[in-house]
Amino acid sequence: MNQTENENTFQPKPYSNPYLAGIGLGLVLLLSFVIMGRGLGASGAFSSAITAALDKLSPEHVKSNEFYSEYLGDGTKSPLKDWLVFEVIGVFAGGLLSGALAGRIKKGIEKGPRVSNSSRLLFAFIGGALMGFGAKLARGCTSGQALTGGALLNVGSWAFMMCVFAGAYAFAYFMRRQWQ
């Protein structure tokens, strides 16, 4: 009996109830509105990081491109000294904290049983690239548009959110071997 108990302590804890986690997430978002007057985000931080890197490699290229120069600002401070960049560093830290407390930190590749590691990683890259491109076209991702704009009843965000679900459901059939 003792042995099973010991084994159990090494099992990761189950995930939270989704409604409780949702209330927690909603309160963090509300706090951001109240303290900062803005919502959450994720993809924008990576745009700033890319702009900062390109600005080191080829400042002319960044200045001549309207997309990058918007993240550059007036050029008096680094694009990395940005609200979303610091917020996303916090997201990494918060995920680490929660994962560590629940015993869920484990190196590995997430996939269904019917796909190889290398195809899973290829799909991860392709999916990520589509996400990055789509998020820029839509002016935000699931955090900046769906969550933030959803709570603000933003018209574009609601249209965006419905299209995210529509796109994912429509394409899910072709990806079933990767996940199920």
Add this chain to the structure above:
Amino acid sequence: MNAPFFKYGLFGDDFSLVVAFLIGIGFGFFLERAGFGSAKKLTAQFYFIDMSVFKVMFTAIVTAMLGLYYLGVLGLINLSLVYLTPTYLIPQILGGLILGIGFVIGGYCPGTSCVAVSTGKIDALVFLIGVVAGIFAFGEVFPLIKNFYYSSDMGQLTLPQLLNIPYGLIVFLVVLMAVGGFIGAEFVEKKMKK
């Protein structure tokens, strides 16, 4: 109380970065708690097996929406100072579709992939490298798609303004819709378990 505090000058830019970090910790913490550091759990939504993405997202939206509404009614927050991204309908519809397809191929979205990287997922790290590549590709083709990017400009627009329905009524309808969705999600999950 004069909210949003930052907009009323309660603190400056440097301290706002500390706030950003702390809010990010809360955001990442609850994403991981919900199980969103797992691509299998996230994508199970699209096979009707585990509807957590819908449940968590809409509970969060309803919580923040109700909080803002009541703080606004009580005069504790100036809602006109909360930043609203302008609507560019057609690019946002196309962007949403691309993002949705990317979600089910890649298994994460940008925020959840950060949490997954923190908990050791190699595929999430590759996904994030993909996100960076996608944003870079967007930046490089931006001069070519600039006109489309700025098309169907509707300005800062909310559902109450668009539909000409009072703010409180829309809030109520969204709550009703979410509760209906939650009941449906529980029903679907039970059915799929059989």
